Amino acid sequence: MNRTIKKVAVLGSGVMGSRIAAHFANIGVQVLLLDIAPRELTPDEEKKGLTLDSPLVRNRIVNSSLEAAVKANPSPLYRKADVSRIKTGNFDDNLKEIATCDWTIEVVVERLDIKKSLFDRVEQFRKPGTLITSNTSGIPIHLMTEGRSDDFKRHFCGTHFFNPPRYLKLLEIIPTPDTDPTIVDFLMHYGDLYLGKTTVLAKDTPAFIANRVGVFAIMDVLQVMQKLGLTVEEVDKLTGPVIGHAKSATFRTSDVVGLDTLINVANGLAQNLPNDEAKDAFQLPDFLRKMGENKWLGDKTGQGFYKKVKGEGGKSEIQALDLSTLEYKPSAKVKFATLETTKAIDKLADRFKVLAAGKDKAGEFYRQSFAGRFAYVSNRIPEITDALYKIDDALRAGFGWEMGPFETWDALGVQAGAELVKANGKQLAPWVEDMLAAGNTTFYKVEGGVKQYYDAETKGYKAIPGVENFIILDNLRASGKVLWKNSGASVIDLGDGILNVEFHSKMNTLGTDVIQGLLKGVELAEKNFRGLVVGNDAPNFSAGANLGLVYMYALEQDYDEINMMIAQFQQAMMRMRYSSIPVVGVPHGLTLGGGCELNLHCDRVIASAETYMGLVEFGVGLIPAGGGTKEMVLRTAAKYEEGEPELNLLRNTFVTISMAKVSTSAQEAFDLGFLRRGDEVVVNSNRAIMEAKQAAIDLADAGYTMPTQKTNIKVHGKNALGMFLTGVYAMKEGNYISAHDQKIAEKLAYVMCGGDLSAHTEVSEQYLLDLEREAFLSLTGERKTLERIQSILTTGKPLRN
Structure with missing residues (x-):
């Protein structure tokens, strides 16, 4: 049968239950989260004159658990708003609603008698043919099916999520001898593709695998x-x-x-x-x-x-x-x-x-x-x-x-x-x-x-089954698919006319070697291939530019070298953006500073759900100068026809950059403007490069043509600059920011407004690139900026001086 999961019931709202519910909400599934109704009132409820029949009391346990999950750090939700997909209730009043669910997951206390007692009640309401699973870390799965109906047994198995379910990728699937093999196959596939899990089929042995x-x-x-x-x-x-x-x-x-x-x-x-x-x-x-x-x-x-x-x-x-x-x-x-x-x-x-x-x-x-x-x-x-x-x-x-x-x-x-x-x-x-x-x-x-x-x-x-859905760069490397490499990057043939540029510098920082690799990837792809992917299998996409190099040149006051380094990075981004072949970025994990800027310049982005993306240069006393400021201004200007006041949109972008905001998920990266319509999110990061390769093929098949550089980006000049300078001054006077923060913010505002132009003007991308490079260069000459960079390099902690 063609089985789809539109609604899931999670029975038990403790730490695991509430987090499992949150992860289903993350992927767009409607969730019914249930727990027991309280047996006695709290002193506060007694003062308010509530009774055990009051709805607020009856759902107190489940609502408190969900509220705690939403407030948890790190968050179990991609976006706080995703909690709206979760409806709460209690076993006495709402268990009948599992009849509307495609999958019921039991996550109550680790006691066999309690689980079996709950399953007695579940059988009264569960719709035949729907999935029923238990999340347990150790109770033998086959013991839970004693006394159950044949339909229950066929559709039942263990699904052992690991805590926290959003972040730990393992999902163990533990069938019983009575489980229908098609149910096992479905759960293995669903866990991988939709929940983003490494699904492992385990035997029903103590503690599983x-x-x-x-x-x-x-x-x-x-x-x-x-x-x-x-x-x-x-x-x-x-x-x-x-x-x-x-x-x-x-x-x-x-x-x-x-x-x-x-x-x-x-x-x-x-x-x-x-x-x-x-x-x-x-x-x-x-x-x-x-x-x-x-x-x-x-x-x-x-x-x-x-x-x-x-x-x-x-x-x-x-x-x-x-x-x-x-x-x-x-x-x-x-x-x-x-x-x-x-x-x-x-x-x-x-x-x-x-x-x-x-x-x-x-x-x-x-x-x-x-x-x-x-x-x-x-x-x-x-x-x-x-x-x-x-x-x-x-x-x-x-x-x-x-x-x-x-x-x-x-x-x-x-x-x-x-x-x-x-x-x-x-x-x-x-x-x-x-x-x-x-x-x-x-x-x-x-x-x-x-x-x-x-x-x-x-x-x-x-052959390891299932990996045909993944592209594993190490395997391609071992098979002689590397076409070019240096100490910081490799160009690998993914097949079907698509190349991949992989970084392998420390923390995948973007130095001269990586830039050379990007340019070589574009060059080779334009000559003999159809598209280019920029992705890697490291824990993080990129921690950004090589700050150590910037710091060394700045200490030596070799500003010509810094200027050339920034200009080369900008040129590489523009070469990638305006190439004759489609370029697809594959961010995951930390995608910061230059790593974020690189993806801003891709034709399409296939982001892993766990992507922490942001322009963080402000934290080290600088502004984004690899095209990041330019690109965010360009993207903001593209929204001016949408109805919201233009200066409000520009202010929001200014706040995002000046507060060095980093998305807590790929979904939040859309809210911050780092991802845009047409970009995609892949829940299972193992599938991301394969999906990116397909996206590059699709763009090529659709007749990709090289875009032309923008020369009509609307900037607001003095009109907006005055607004920003006034706001920044007020922040400084209120002791919310330091004098050096004020200086950096003023330079950022100057770039984003296109300088102190007397009126609204349309400018080119190169005009904004020159402004951001000049601002970056001037800030490397500031002692307090060097102190901030030194703090990050030596302690890993930002310095607010």
């Missing part, structure tokens, strides 16, 4: 650290970005998530895994058990492995828990010789051999923890999944690891990893021994641009 392996990894780390006498701070240094994990690493992450969650999952696994060869790893160490008893559960209780206290002079300081004494002490700086040797190694995969070869305590930590992890995941096949790539997918998407355990093992070398396992007294699964004996030395390989994984059952390699 991600929590089973991820919690083992945490508990094993606790054992290794105790053996080696490591501190909380040392372990967090060893298990953070250096191995591709979150900056919050092991213990800070546990504090944020809540130690009760870790304790509950570990206890559940310890009880439910009698045949697990590593079941002892799930036994709580004494310190963790005592922390649970003391309610030291992390951020939710004010202390966990870390605690924030007031130090001398009232200044906050972070203290770390001494696990041997269970007393807090000032957090100590950590340094290991092994880590020092990896500082110059940018590529994550290249670090693991160095880490495992370390001669200090850090090296021993890695050898022991890698050995335990490799042994554990090898023995989980085929128990929790038949395919090793699903374990890697689950850990990357659910725990935020850059590389899954099998990918890490590949980077270290499968043979070397196997020897590490044996040397540490761990048991390797026989299939790995068989794989190596047959001469297969990697878990993954790329052939013909297609990534394959080793299949333990057939003892051969298979």
Whole structure:
């Protein structure tokens, strides 16, 4: 059947339920969010004379939960207005409304009896043939179907979202033996395409895939650290970005998530895994058990492995828990010789051999923890999944690891990893021994641009299913599709006449090498291809221009060099904008400063939903000068026929730039004017480059012709300039901004108004480009601007001087 999802019921409005509801609202689905009706009045309700029958009281729990979700930071919503798609109610009055829903998701407390009791009531109202799923992190899915109808069983399975659902990409799909296979296929596809998830098919085993392996990894780390006498701070240094994990690493992450969650999952696994060869790893160490008893559960209780206290002079300081004494002490700086040797190694995969070869305590930590992890995941096949790539997918998407355990093992070398396992007294699964004996030395390989994984059952390699919908640049690189490259960028053939320019500078900053790559991409595409995509697979599209270079030239007062650098960037943007082939930008993650300006000059933009886009130059004492100010003025002028007063529109744009506003989602980027009609949002970032390639093909097929530069951009001169200068002066006099903020704002206003022209005038793009470059150049000569740039470069924090 042709199944569509127009309306979803979410039963349970706690942290997970309200956030799942919010994410469905993000993608345009109508949501019915229900929870229990209160059994007693609050003192405030009694004062107001309300009763348990009052609508405000009956929906108090669900409305309070939704209100808390809307106020949460980071927000579960792409736009605050999306909450209008969520209707609230309670199980007693509104459960009958699930008959109007295409999918009912149960997200109540983790107790089987409560879930089954709710399903008894759901069966009274649910429309036959509609989806019914449970979000649980550990309760066996098949137990929930006992006593249910055949139709319920056919359309029922587990859908395990990870918290927060908007930001963590994993969605585990857990069918029962009675689940209709077409339902599983639909959910796998819907989760990927519409919810933007990495959908992983899991077996109905305790904690499924991600929590089973991820919690083992945490508990094993606790054992290794105790053996080696490591501190909380040392372990967090060893298990953070250096191995591709979150900056919050092991213990800070546990504090944020809540130690009760870790304790509950570990206890559940310890009880439910009698045949697990590593079941002892799930036994709580004494310190963790005592922390649970003391309610030291992390951020939710004010202390966990870390605690924030007031130090001398009232200044906050972070203290770390001494696990041997269970007393807090000032957090100590950590340094290991092994880590020092990896500082110059940018590529994550290249670090693991160095880490495992370390001669200090850090090296021993890695050898022991890698050995335990490799042994554990090898023995989980085929128990929790038949395919090793699903374990890697689950850990990357659910725990935020850059590389899954099998990918890490590949980077270290499968043979070397196997020897590490044996040397540490761990048991390797026989299939790995068989794989190596047959001469297969990697878990993954790329052939013909297609990534394959080793299949333990057939003892051969298979293509990873589903990736035909993605373009993975690493796979194309491995297949010889790179046509040109330098240290900052590569030009890659995507096929079908479309090229891609990929950045690979640090944080994808836009320096000379990247600009050269962009120009080469346009040149090659115009000669022999049909279109150009600008996209990459890095965590962020681009953090902007190379500020370090600007700072160095400014210190040396080499303003000619700065002028030339800015002029070259502007010319590259205009060359891209006015080329004979269509150019499609693919922003995602941080898309700041020059990264934003680049996308402003593309013919079309295919943005990932999680795109944080903005012109942030004001924060470092500058204005956008890579065509950003010009383009925003041009876009504002294009709206002058829409009816709103022209100066109001111009003021809104001025505020956006002068406050260095950054969108909190791609949808919000439309509101700020960084995206426009015709640009698209892709919820699953893995699909973005493929979609961009198709957009470039569509533009070419439609008969793309090179646009002509604008010479009729309306600017307002003194009329608007006076308004801006008055407003900025008032802000300064009210102590809302500093004198240097005032200076930057005045220069921005001057550019946006086209200078101090006596009347409305039509000007060219080049006229505005020259103005913005001159303003930028003059600001690099200001001491306070250099102080702001230095602060960002050295501390990562903006300075308001």
